[in-house]
Amino acid sequence: MNTTHYAHWPAGLPHAITIPDTSLYVNLEVSARRYPNKPAIIFYDTVLSYAQVHEQVLALAGYLQHACGIGRGDRVLLNMQNSPQFIIAFYAIMRADAMVVPVNPMLMTDELQHYVEDSGAKAGIVSQEIFSRTAPLVGKGALQTALVATYSDYLVAPTELNVPDFVRAPRDVPAQAGVVCWQDALAAAHAPRPHEAGPDDLACMPYTSGTTGKPKGCVHTHRSVMFNAVASPTWSGPMAPDHVTLAVLPFFHVTGMQSVMNAMIYTGGAIVVLPRWDRDAAGQLITRYKVTTWTLIPTMMIDFLSNPRLAEYDISGLKRVSGGGAAMPAAIAQKLLDLTGQQYMEGYGLSETMAASHVNPPNRMKQQCLGVPYLNVDSRIVDPITMKEVPQGETGEIWIHGPQVFQGYWNDPRKTAEAFAELDGKRFFRSGDLGYMDEEGFFFFTDRLKRMINASGFKVWPAEVESMMYQHPAVQECCIIASRDAYRGETVKAVIVRRPGTDATADDIIGWAQQKMAAYKVPKLVEFVDALPKSATGKVMWRALQEKEMEKK
Template structure:
């Protein structure tokens, strides 16, 4: 085990951390006891206190148990945008001793069939706009109950903020067997049974797409979910109830769920909820509520800092800006530093690790860097072919052993077996991500195991080229993919979004790139587009672009 990173460990903190041996729901219960009248959630200027939040959690948990028949270990789908109802639903499912199955609200009916069938969920809590895609999946022997939320139910105060139409939409829930409106479920005011879930019981099952086949459910217990909830605020020094977090990363994704929603509730802080990214509303909320913590993906910050109205917003109260999923371009990180004095804190994690396994130490943050393994984590860089550790500085697959690692893939023992390997007597999760460790023990990401471009025998890692391309002053967004080349077999293609009013040609790009990187990395093909395809979490969907390119002519 490489321990060089201990020289850069956050001062005063132990290498090992003891996490609470309680259920995740207990975090809300304890914060309610401590701060009953403190704002827990702010939704377009409407406020819910901790006491109100917990009361509604208990009412919904009672309905799930007494009407929907949800029992310990049952799975409940949760399918909606960031909202008051998402937070209530998440904790109500846990309070009912059941397992949360968070679902991307952008998924269509044919995609949702797999989530319903594979998880075996008997109940679902969904947003009104999602209902038409799930209503046909009600089955007497399977999915039997759907609770339908209407976002506008929680718009209880006047607001000058721009509220999207889908949030303002009035209630429109059909009268049909198996379907109940959110308000009616809570109005029943049914009390839940005594809370029985413990650290080893099922808690949450996010699905991960992987590279092939159907999405796979990642099995997490209260213990694996709890560890990062407890560890993250200790690592960052933000374990205080004064924190105000802008909650714009999707809660259905582990980063938004853990690093924003669950950590804030654990600390007794306030969540300022934004269902979808809007740079102007984000700026207004940061200003209005003196937001201190903002976890994001780089595309959000790129858009936020390019806003011509940026100077109208007061972002001086930000004390931590962090994220992951992709490296923050150096030029954007520098602009953030110049404006706020904040160094962007990068981290690394997956659905299988319930958010971070690596984070940059607050006092020693490297840019475009995953950071170092956090408390209790043993991480290695291993040759995926031999299963042996590579030398410092050499590239290999990142393997992770720690308390936040999932138990396996739901209903898929073969993929579970393939996802783990033994090294030095420990069971490691094979991340499928390639990286290396520098001389200080910091981890760096190079690319996905299957994303490498082979140009005449030279290995090109797209993420590295993308990072360099962002240094071009006229590039707004960029994705690097492989394309067919008669001579080289495969070569580098850049799909680029130009900044507004920028004049740029493919020859300009190639000439510029030749001065910045080795010739074999230079894009030989350039395509300009209006926008790159992105997931709900703001990540560039490089696989979509790569598949489109492959469909033109097989590489």
């Protein structure tokens, strides 16, 4: 294990920490006991105290157990945008001894069907504006009950902030068998059974796509989820309960879930919730509620700092600005530093590591850098062919050993076995990302061993998109590649061989895709060709198409 980076370790912080030996839910229970009247959630100008949040968590957990038949280890789908209901539902599912299956609210019915069937989710908690995509799945197979939440139920206090129409929309839950209104579930006031889940019970299963096949569930226990919920606020210095964070990263994604939502619940801090990115609303909320910590992706920061109204907002109170998903452009990082005195703290993690495994030390931050292996983590750079560690400065695959590493892929022992390897008597997760370690022990990303497109921090796996594109009657062959994009970093391009006798246009293909898959996966560019390049064994040579695309100016 290389310890060069210890020279830049945060002052006074041990190299390893001890985390609570409980379920994650207990963090909320403890904070509610300690700070019952303190703000836990701020939704525009409506404030929910820790006592109120905890009371609703208990009521919802009781409903899941008594009315929905949810038991220990059962999976519950959680499908909504950032909202008070997401936080309450997340902890209610865990209080019911069940496992959260968070999904991207952009997913369409065909995509959601895989998550439901693969996880075997017995119930789903879904927001009203996207419920129509889940509705056809209720009562079919495992999914027997859907609790539908209306965001406007939590807009109690008057506000002059810009509230989107989908958030203001009045309650309109369809009358359908198996469908229950969120407010009715709470009003039932079922008391939950005694809490049984412990650190090694199933807690959360975010899905990640692979180079082949459909998305795979990453199995996390309360222990692996707990680690980053504790480590994240610990890394930057003591996180007092008086800290306030602005939640703009989606909670369904592990970074927003862990570094924002779960970290604040653990420390007793306040979460200012924004359901959808809005640079003016962000500026107003930071100013109004004296936000101290902010985790966001580079595209958000670029948009925020380019706002002509920026001078109207007081962002001087920020004490930590962090994120990941893509490298922060140097010019943007410098502008942030000039305005707030804060360096953008970059980090690196995956769904398999429940957010961060590497973070830049607060006292030695490097830009466009993944950071160092942080608390309790041993990370190596390994030659993916020889499976031997490479010298510092040389490129190899990033391997990770730490308490936040997942248990494996749900119901997929073969993929699980492929994802791990042993080195020096330790079990390491093979990230599939290529990088190198510099002379100070900092890690840098160079390429992907796996095939993946990074569009504004959203991971798009070409094989998944290709399999859906083949459903189009005009598509005979298709290869999905990345194309450069000034704003998103990368965007999705489809190289298509049309089926003989068809005349579909690029607009036809794109319009069809918009109905079939999440917006970030939809090809923004379509190129028609007579044939795709293939190897002697008949495999499509996607790398050749990718390299040709990247050579374009």
